[in-house]
Amino acid sequence: MQAAALKQAVIDHLHYSIGHPPVAMTLHDYYYALALAVRDRMQHRWLNTIQTNFDLKRKIVCYLSAEFLMGPHLGNNLLNLGIEQEARTALAELGQDLDSVLECEEEPGLGNGGLGRLAACYLDSLATLQRPAVGFGIRYEFGIFDQEIHDGWQTEITDKWLRYGNPWEIAKPEVACYVNWGGHTEHYRDEAGSDRVRWVPYRVVKGTAFDTPIQGYGVNNCNTLRLWSAEAVESFDFQAFNTGDYYQAVEDKVVSETVTKVLYPNDEPQIGKHLRLGQQYFFVSCSLQNLLHILELADVPVENFAERYAVQLNDTHPSIGVAELMRLLVDERRLGWDKAWAITVQTFGYTNHTLLPEALETWPLPMFQTLLPRHLEIIYEINRRFLDEVRARFPRDEARVARMSLIGEAGEKCIRMAHLAAVGSHAINGVAALHSDLLKASVLKDFYEMWPERFSNKTNGVTPRRFLALANPGLRALLNETLGGQWPVEVGWLHELEAKAGDAAFRSKWRAIKEANKKRLADYIRAHTDIELDPTWLFDIQVKRIHEYKRQHLNVLHIVTLYRRLKENPGLKIPPRAFIFGGKAAPGYFMAKRIIKLINAVAETINADPDVNTRMKVAFVPNFNVQNAQLIYPAADLSEQISTAGKEASGTGNMKFMLNGALTIGTLDGANVEIREEVGAENFFLFGLTAEEVERIKRERYHPTDYIASNPELRAVLELINSGYFSRGDAEVFRSVVDNLTFSDPFLVLADYAAYIACQEQVNVAWQDKEKWTRMSILNTACSGKFSSDRAIREYCDEIWNVQPVTVK
Ligand code: F58
Helix, strand or coil, X not given: CHHHHHHHHHHHHHHHHHCXXXXXXXHHHHHHXXXXXXXXXXXXXXXXXXXXXXXXXXXXXXXXXXXXXXXXXXXXXXXXXXXXXXXXXXXXXXXXXXXXXXXXCCXXXXXXXXXXXXXXXXXXXXXXXXXXXXXXXXXXXXXXXXEEEECCEEEEECCCCCCCCCCCCEEEEEEEEEEEECCEEEEEECCCCCEEEEEECCEEEEEEEEEEEEECCCCCCEEEEEEEEEEECCCCCHHHHCCCCHHHXXXXXXXXXXXXXXXXXXXXXXXXXXXXXXXXXXXXXXXXXXXXXXXXXXXXXXXXXXXXXXXXXECCCCCCXXXXXXXXXXXXXXXXXXXXXXXXXHHEEEECCCCCHHHXXXXXXHHHHHHCHHHHHHHHHHHHHHHHHHHHHCCCCHHHHHHHCCEECCCCCEEEHHHHHHHCCCEEEECCHHHHHHHHHXXXXXXXXXXXXXXXXXXXXXXXXXXXXXXXHHHHHHHHHHHCCCCCCCHHHHHHHHHHCCCHHHHHHHHHHHHHHHHHHHHHHHHHHCCCCCCCCEEEEXXXXXXXXXXXXXXXXXXXXXXXXXHHCXXXXXXXXXXXXXXXXXXXXXXXXXXXXXXXXXXXXXXXXXXXXXXXXXEEECCCCHHHHHHHHHHCCEEEECCCXXXXXXXXXXXXXXXXXXXXXXXXXXXXXXXXXHHCHHHCEECCCCHHHHHHHHHCCCCHHXXXXXXXXXHHHHHHHHCCCCCCXXXXXXXXXXXXXXXXXXXXXXXXXXXXXXXXXXXXXXXXXXXXXXXXXXXXXXXXXXXXXXXXXXXXXXXXXXXXXXXXX
């Protein structure tokens, strides 16, 4: 019945919404028509959710994030609506194959990596757990670049994701906000005789809302992702009132639209660009204005703002919201400072995602003042009152005052956004137990001493719907059969698999599923790289942004070590392995781009060498994104989580691998610590220095050359890379990589090398016992329940947001 109705809806959309004659019909048209038909099926739930939330006046989560890395919507919506089979049938009757149609979707890559994808997982869980929530962000016209590999090097191609339209969004031109830029402030006395400030901007940009439905799994709740797009206030007639300069008017349009043009592709170090601050302020101001407007519609006094909204700052990128809410409340709603400040602190929560000092956001004061003169005044006032409090709590400790100030004075003066976020939020959290502890001991130590009650840990989670049910249909079927159909929302049930780990018949089914997934990935890799991988080999995978702290080069050192051993000792008995990499490098990150080249160079040499290529191969999957991630995680035997301890805040890829039954080789970093706790030390390949040891070694001065001197194999590996052996004799290309490791090695790759190699030998031993490995694989899935984003969202709702479920009819 559903299938017949869906088929008719697709036919109608092909005819009325797309309007191509049969002769011009493409596969993409079928995708678009099905997407529209599916959106229609959410529409009723969507409107009911909004109306119910409005009527019940319940508290709403507002998740402010500069990035939402949603991935393709269609498959996920079919899954969450429970109509996948119907869609398959409907399309089949139209002569089309659902899987091919799903591949047509251009994914919205509006994020760099973990942080943006976490926001997407959290939206899925919020809807599934029936919590009223809106995700607020930026509708970038160009998302994260597409990566192509040419001669081993990364090249970046603009991501024109909106090229063929976006069936999931609905433009809301009537939901428009006006955002000021630049200019100056004026102090005046109002009718009542109070001192007030007015901001006279240099430019005004208009923000328009584009809404996307976020359907919960198996429930009627359908929340909203609201992304803001910038445009000029009045495109052309503006000039009529001005100088009559037509070009000036057009330029204004261009400048305004630039604000939401492109996602900055940097994943860690901060760039300090004017436009980036502009993007942040733009979407935050639109969102907060929107919240105030809705409050007004509901006839709720502005004093009740914090009872109605829990606003979460996804890292410091939206933290200008602290000053903006103060401006809106004090300047525009004319609340007193103290009242406004109490509301602000009660409203905001702040999640920190990094301890890397170079990644902590600061803005040069002159730039900040040019763009946001009123906010600078407000920040000065927040700071003045805050530092008074610090002095009262810690008398005669001016060093502490300087450390905690919202204004950094060492070198060029700057605004410290993490401090602004911390001062303006009632709750501050890290994203894994270790990271939250380190946060309290390092970057935010002074703030912890001041307000210990504000700090907590919220270990990250990932959605088991997309990353298991959708990505791994084979395993989904087995879990349904074994546990019943509720496991995607009751992941605790996965523990029942522990009993099954001892059942040989079950293990053999488990292996068959893994092997089918590996074949699926091998097909994909062959199609995209021409590299042929054997699905019976151990699939050893590292996919994530390319960064020195994530140490993809440590993985390469292991590969080259093995290669040398095989060349020197052709009879060496090692189980065959496929080393698979994927990930983008920030376009301006020199070392990361060299690491990609190094991986590809080593791959080219090894894959072409008949002495070794029956026992090892290397592949770099181009353009790692959510879509191909869904093929990659389910195919992994071994998950590489080898960052320098203390550097990876949490990691979430580690959880996606675990969910799909991969074993982890990893350091005691981020959420690896908790993964190991859950699955048991005997089912986790641990190696390397601890965060404490890393800090101690760095304090006592680290000499990478000592490790080279005492390890002839390591020395030979580095020499081989340096010699040009992998680069057709070019001894220059990798000099910078090898020199960096030899003379600086900021992430202690060489210090962990020997332990890593030894640990990989343990992996080989374990892999050779198929039954034991399968048991360990099953246990990984069985113990992965903690890492569901549902658990994380429940904790946020209970402990930070105080937001309850709402049933939608
Ligand atoms: C990541 N951060 C952390 N930042 O590195 C990772 O450990 C953690 O699991 C994840 O957040 C989720 O908590 C991250 O992805 C970015 O991509 C930012 C984008 C904007 C510029 C600064 C980095």
